[in-house]
Structure formats: structure tokens, C-alpha cells
Amino acid sequence: MGYVAIKGGEDAIENASRLTEYERVNSRTKPLEIDQIRTQLGSLVDKIMGEGSLYAPEHAALALKQAQGCPLEGAFILRAYRATLNRSYSSDIVDTRSMRVVRRISSAFREAPGGQILGPTRDYTVRMLNTDLASETKEDFERFISEFDFLDTDVLEEPKPFSKIMDILMEQGMLHGVDEDEDRRVVDITREAVKFPAPRSASLQMLARAETGGLCALAYSSMRGFGSTHPTIGELRVGKVKVVVSDRRGRKRCIGNIKVTESEVISKLKQKSRDPVPYMTLGYGLCFGHNETKAICMGILDRAMRVKDEHPANSQEFVLYHTEGVESYGFTNHLKLPHYVTFQSGLDNLRKAMKRKQDAMKSGEKPLAVPANAEDAVDPAPELL
Amino acid sequence: MIETEKFSRSYNYGFIDESTKKEIRRKILKAVAVPGYQVPYSSPEMPISRGWGTGGLHASLSLIGPDDVFKIIDQGSDASVNACNLRNFVRRMTDCRTTFDTAEATIIQTRHRITEEVLTDKQIIVFQVPQPEVLRSVERYEFKTRQMHAEADYAKMWVSLYESYVKFGAIMQGAGYPVKVNKRYIMTPSPIPRWDVPNLSHSDTLHVFAAGREKRIHCVPPHTLVEPLEFEDIKFMVESFDGIQCSVTGGTDAFMDEIYESDGDRKHTINDSNFMDKVRVGIRPRQRLFKNPA
Numbered sequence: 036m037g038y039v040a041i042k043g044g045e046d047a048i049e050n051a052s053r054l055t056e057y058e059r060v061n062s063r064t065k066p067l068e069i070d071q072i073r074t075q076l077g078s079l080v081d082k083i084m085g086e087g088s089l090y091a092p093e094h095a096a097l098a099l100k101q102a103q104g105c106p107l108e109g110a111f112i113l114r115a116y117r118a119t120l121n122r123s124y125s126s127d128i129v130d131t132r133s134m135r136v137v138r139r140i141s142s143a144f145r146e147a148p149g150g151q152i153l154g155p156t157r158d159y160t161v162r163m164l165n166t167d168l169a170s171e172t173k174e175d176f177e178r179f180i181s182e183f184d185f186l187d188t189d190v191l192e193e194p195k196p197f198s199k200i201m202d203i204l205m206e207q208g209m210l211h212g213v214d215e216d217e218d219r220r221v222v223d224i225t226r227e228a229v230k231f232p233a234p235r236s237a238s239l240q241m242l243a244r245a246e247t248g249g250l251c252a253l254a255y256s257s258m259r260g261f262g263s264t265h266p267t268i269g270e271l272r273v274g275k276v277k278v279v280v281s282d283r284r285g286r287k288r289c290i291g292n293i294k295v296t297e298s299e300v301i302s303k304l305k306q307k308s309r310d311p312v313p314y315m316t317l318g319y320g321l322c323f324g325h326n327e328t329k330a331i332c333m334g335i336l337d338r339a340m341r342v343k344d345e346h347p348a349n350s351q352e353f354v355l356y357h358t359e360g361v362e363s364y365g366f367t368n369h370l371k372l373p374h375y376v377t378f379q380s381g382l383d384n385l386r387k388a389m390k391r392k393q394d395a396m397k398s399g400e401k402p403l404a405v406p407a408n409a410e411d412a413v414d415p416a417p418e419l420l
Numbered sequence: 421m422i423e424t425e426k427f428s429r430s431y432n433y434g435f436i437d438e439s440t441k442k443e444i445r446r447k448i449l450k451a452v453a454v455p456g457y458q459v460p461y462s463s464p465e466m467p468i469s470r471g472w473g474t475g476g477l478h479a480s481l482s483l484i485g486p487d488d489v490f491k492i493i494d495q496g497s498d499a500s501v502n503a504c505n506l507r508n509f510v511r512r513m514t515d516c517r518t519t520f521d522t523a524e525a526t527i528i529q530t531r532h533r534i535t536e537e538v539l540t541d542k543q544i545i546v547f548q549v550p551q552p553e554v555l556r557s558v559e560r561y562e563f564k565t566r567q568m569h570a571e572a573d574y575a576k577m578w579v580s581l582y583e584s585y586v587k588f589g590a591i592m593q594g595a596g597y598p599v600k601v602n603k604r605y606i607m608t609p610s611p612i613p614r615w616d617v618p619n620l621s622h623s624d625t626l627h628v629f630a631a632g633r634e635k636r637i638h639c640v641p642p643h644t645l646v647e648p649l650e651f652e653d654i655k656f657m658v659e660s661f662d663g664i665q666c667s668v669t670g671g672t673d674a675f676m677d678e679i680y681e682s683d684g685d686r687k688h689t690i691n692d693s694n695f696m697d698k699v700r701v702g703i704r705p706r707q708r709l710f711k712n713p714a
Contacts, residue, residue, distance in 0.1 A: 369470075
């Protein structure tokens with residue numbers, strides 16, 4: 036019963052998936068190695084690890100290979116893999132003050148304690164297509180690396196932790212810590228569904244997993260005019276931090292280093308009702324890997340969501356639900372699934388409405404409205420949306 | 421580096437880890453205890469896209485055991501490509517027997533339909549729900565809708581139905597017609613067509629509605645009153661297929677698909693694929709049919 040139809044569906048999806056694979060290998064170019072993706076497409080790997088919420092460069096590179104380079108798909112594969120892993124420990128709080136900094140800038144001051152460290156950045160390059168890369172060889176790699184031979188990486192001294200720009204401003208009383216009424220409960224958004232208003236821990240976790248492009252769009256809207264004023268980057272740090280876990284007997288173990296980007300964004304002045312002197316407020320962002328755009332946007336949105344205003348970026352629910360890449364990507368694509376049952380139900384309403392109109396016109400009554408299309412007919416109250 | 425051979429089975433039985441399955445089962449029990457109330461749950465990522473039945477899989481896979489017989493339909497059809505994909509996945513992860521026969525299945529996962537054939541107290545039907553919040557069309561914000569549910573404040577919903585009537589001469593809600601469960605919570609029934617809505621009420625079967633992306637589960641337990649929202653003088657109506665005959669089986673009185681041929685001809689076929697197969701061979705399974713008020 037119904038066997039032929041089933042066979043049709045199964046064959047179709049099997050062939051569709053094989054055809055996708057065919058497109059990947061059809062050119063017979065050299066198969067991509069995971070290590071190549073991990074190292075030479077590092078920015079993309081970092082982005083995927085953040086959105087996939089799993090710090091695992093090899094797995095992220097593999098996901099990207101499997102997704103044929105689609106970042107949304109790659110992050111999704113990594114997330115799904117992550118969901119199958121057991122949580123054995125929770126780490127101690129990561130101390131970004133002791134970060135092994137590779138890049139650190141502040142746009143608030145010309146000089147800062149510890150210095151401005153430009154580090155690796157494409158910020159001050161001209162973005163002309165580099166045609167030399169088209170014919171690059173392994174020898175070119177070696178020649179370039181040999182220019183750094185004078186560095187003896189074994190004897191590089193451990194960098195001294197330096198204070199944060201925020202500390203200076205806090206000491207002078209210009210920047211205040213978190214409000215006393217802030218919800219500081221620590222929740223785990225992967226174990227319980229978020230409820231609004233969400234505590235800041237949930238909010239920052241969701242931002243850290245959010246899709247970079249989505250965060251950028253909303254943060255930009257807030258900067259450009261639909262929200263607060265132009266923020267200042269108090270401090271942006273990129274580097275490696277130690278992850279430490281404590282076992283049941285309280286012994287601490289460092290389980291490795293992860294690369295993170297941290298931003299502290301100074302925003303609008305705030306004033307308390309009883310104190311006439313205003314003070315600065317801070318937005319915070321921290322994400323996996325080297326992803327400055329994301330960290331900065333997180334900082335801007337973290338601040339914007341705590342401001343009571345009417346713009347999209349000021350609504351926690353709006354920002355957090357709609358920047359969630361895996362969910363928005365999935366839901367957008369679900370539109371391709373058949374909807375003929377629900378559509379039929381709308382058609383039925385629409386036909387009846389058209390008939391009522393015809394009947395009314397025949398009998399000379401004033402006809403009622405007919406929805407413009409079947410989708411409107413599905414909606415109980417289109418004018419309320 | 422990436423380990424590929426550490427465990428004999430690369431995934432847990434039913435894909436989801438046991439503690440999460442337990443959590444989901446407890447949330448389902450809570451939803452059974454408070455019919456129509458949306459219970460938030462963890463909703464871990466699944467290896468299929470959000471919006472493609474992740475919630476349904478959470479519910480099915482946390483309920484399923486080796487002796488279960490699993491059936492999955494999409495828009496009424498066992499043959500739909502997404503149903504095939506999910507069926508293969510569930511079979512791979514559980515080694516369960518799968519079936520197209522509605523009567524034989526113990527767990528039926530569905531997208532947008534209830535089977536025409538009446539379900540029994542030995543069966544559970546799991547709905548894939550895209551939007552669990554019935555009030556979303558009248559209130560955007562989640563924190564407000566939760567409050568409205570808590571206070572049973574459904575005035576906005578009633579007004580929207582009334583406005584639809586004033587404007588168009590009928591309540592224009594198509595699929596997912598709002599219902600009141602156990603005289604308390606207003607709920608959206610997946611988006612099943614109105615045709616299926618009356619079957620929710622005082623049914624022998626447990627109905628589990630799971631929305632993965634929105635992380636909510638709600639239930640209609642067996643023998644629970646489910647009333648579509650209607651006014652004293654403006655009644656709830658199902659889709660009418662009066663005088664329409666299935667072009668394959670000649671059957672009537674079932675939810676029909678409208679099919680257009682290349683030459684522009686229109687014909688109808690019974691939507692529920694297993695029901696159609698049975699009608700074709702002369703079996704007419706027991707149905708609950710709702711008659712529109714005159």
C-alpha cells in the first residue's frame with residue numbers, strides 16, 4: 036500500500052544528497068585537508084566555533100568541509116554535534132586580565148597602560164584583490180616564514196597581565212559597575228528555554244552563539260540612528276585564555292587555552308534620579324576565536340538591550356530571538372517544505388468570502404471585504420499585525 | 421584530534437542523551453497535567469534543521485522504545501520527502517519498526533494533519549509545531565503573552581475573531597484554528613486544518629504538540645474537552661468538501677488535496693495517504709466526521 040510513492044520520496048532525497056556530493060567532488064581537485072581549512076581559513080573556523088558554540092577547531096573545519104563552505108550550515112552541523120556531548124565539568128570563571136594578548140586596542144585613550152598592541156589585523160590594509168595568491172606555492176610560505184627566523188618562540192617571556200582601561204575609569208568614579216537591580220542569576224540556555232526578561236547571563240550566552248551578520252545588522256541599526264549614540268571602544272582584546280576546571284576534591288586543572296575576543300564598549304551617559312552627576316555605561320562582549328566584529332556588536336547590543344527605548348536593538352526579545360542563526364536559518368528554509376494542507380484551508384476561506392461577495396452584489400447589499408490572497412485569509416486579524 | 425572509533429555506537433539510543441530525554445518526558449508529563457499550557461523545555465539541537473520537525477523528534481525519540489512501531493506523515497502523506505528523511509533517521513537511531521498503517525503504529529509523528537482514521541488509547545500522536553503561541557498574531561512579545569495566558573486574558577483574541585467577522589463576514593482563520601482546552605488555556609493546534617480540530621476533543625489518544633525552535637511543549641490528554649473558539653451565533657466551520665469525490669478512489673468525506681493538471685484540469689484526491697490506500701482496497705476505517713452547522 037502506497038509503496039511506489041514512498042519509494043519515490045526515498046529515492047528522491049537519496050539522489051538529491053548524492054548530487055550535492057557530486058558537485059563537491061566532480062571537479063576532481065585535490066581534496067581539502069582539515070588542517071588546511073583550520074589554518075588558512077581561520078576566520079571562518081573561528082566564526083563557526085562561536086555560532087556552533089563549541090570550541091573545537093578541527094571539528095569546525097570538518098563541519099565547514101562537509102557544508103561546502105556554507106557558514107550557516109557549518110555552524111548548524113557543529114551545534115547538532117555539540118548537543119550530543121555530555122557536560123562533564125563547568126570551568127572556573129575565565130580571567131581575561133591574564134589573557135596572553137596578541138592584540139589589544141583602545142580608542143578611548145591615545146596611550147594606555149600596557150600599550151596599544153596592533154597585533155594581527157586587516158584594518159589598515161587596502162582591500163585590493165591580491166592576484167599573487169592565485170599562484171602561491173609552499174615555497175612562498177617557507178620564504179615568508181624564514182623572515183621570522185630571528186624569533187625564538189621557546190624563550191618568549193610570559194606576558195605580564197596589565198590592567199584594563201575600565202579600571203581607570205572605575206577608579207575615578209566615571210564608570211559604574213552593574214546596577215543593583217540587575218538579574219545576576221546564572222542560567223544555562225542550552226539546558227532550559229530562555230524566558231523574558233532574561234537574566235544578563237542568558238543574554239550574553241545567546242549573543243555569544245548568535246550569527247555574526249545578524250548581530251552586525253542590529254548593532255548597526257542602533258548606532259546609525261535607531262537607538263543610542265555612537266559608542267566608543269573602551270578596550271578590545273584578542274588572545275588566549277586558560278580554561279581551568281576544578282574536580283570534586285577541589286583540585287584545579289588547566290585543560291587548555293582558547294582564543295577569544297573581548298570587547299568593552301562605552302556607551303551613552305546615564306544618570307540616576309537622586310544623583311545629578313552622570314556616569315558612563317558599559318556593554319560587554321566575548322566570543323570564541325578572533326572575531327572582532329562580533330565582539331563589538333555584542334558589546335553594543337548588550338548595552339542597548341538594557342536601555343528602555345522603543346527601537347529594535349533595545350528589545351531583548353527582538354535581538355536575542357532573531358539573531359539566533361541556526362534557528363532563523365532553519366525556519367527560513369522550512370518554507371520549502373510542502374504546505375498544501377494549510378494552504379487548502381486558506382483557499383477554502385477565500386472561496387467562501389468571494390462567494391459571499393457575489394451573493395451580496397446580486398442582492399444589492401454592500402459587499403464585505405475579500406482578503407487579497409490566501410495567506411491573508413489564514414490570518415485571523417491581518418490588520419493587527 | 422577527531423575520534424571516530426572510540427564507541428561502538430557513535431550516538432546514544434534515540435540520538436538524544438538519557439538525561440535530556442528524561443527532562444523532555446517530565447516536561448511532557450507537566451504538559452499533560454496542565455492541558456493546553458505551553459511548557460518551556462531545553463530543546464537541544466538535532467541534526468535536522470530548526471523548523472523541520474525538531475520538536476516532534478524530541479518528543480518521539482524521548483518516548484520511543486525498541487517495541488514501538490513508528491509512523492510519520494507530513495501534510496498527511498507517508499511519502500513526503502521530509503517524512504522519509506525523518507523516518508530513516510528514527511529507524512537508524514532506534515532500530516524500531518516503522519509502518520505506514522495508521523492502526524498498527526504506536527507513535528505517530530505528524531506535520532499539519534491528524535489521521536482520518538480514529539486513533540486509540542494505545543497510540544500517541546506527536547505534532548510538529550512551528551508556532552506554539554496562539555496569541556502571537558495579537559501580541560508580539562513573549563513576556564506579555566505568558567502573562568495573558570496566566571491571567572486567562574484572551575480579550576484580544578476574541579476581538580480579533582470578531583473583527584475578522586465584521587470585515588470579511590466570517591472568522592477567516594484557516595489552519596491552526598484557536599481552541600480552548602479544558603475550559604482554561606487557549607491553544608493553537610499545530611496548524612492542522614479545521615477539518616481535524618473536532619477530533620482533538622474527547623479523543624482516546626494523547627496529543628503531544630512539540631515546537632523545537634520555540635522550545636515549548638503542550639498537550640491535549642485523552643478525554644479532554646477541546647472547544648474551537650466561536651460565538652453563540654457565529655459558529656466554527658470546517659472546510660467543506662461537499663460533493664467532491666476522490667479521483668483515485670471515488671471516496672468522499674475526507675480532507676481533500678486539490679490538484680491541477682498540466683492542461684488546467686482540477687481534480688481532488690484524499691489527503692491522508694494511508695486512509696486513501698485503505699479506501700482504495702475497499703476498507704473504510706472508522707472516522708469522526710464533523711458536520712458544519714446549517
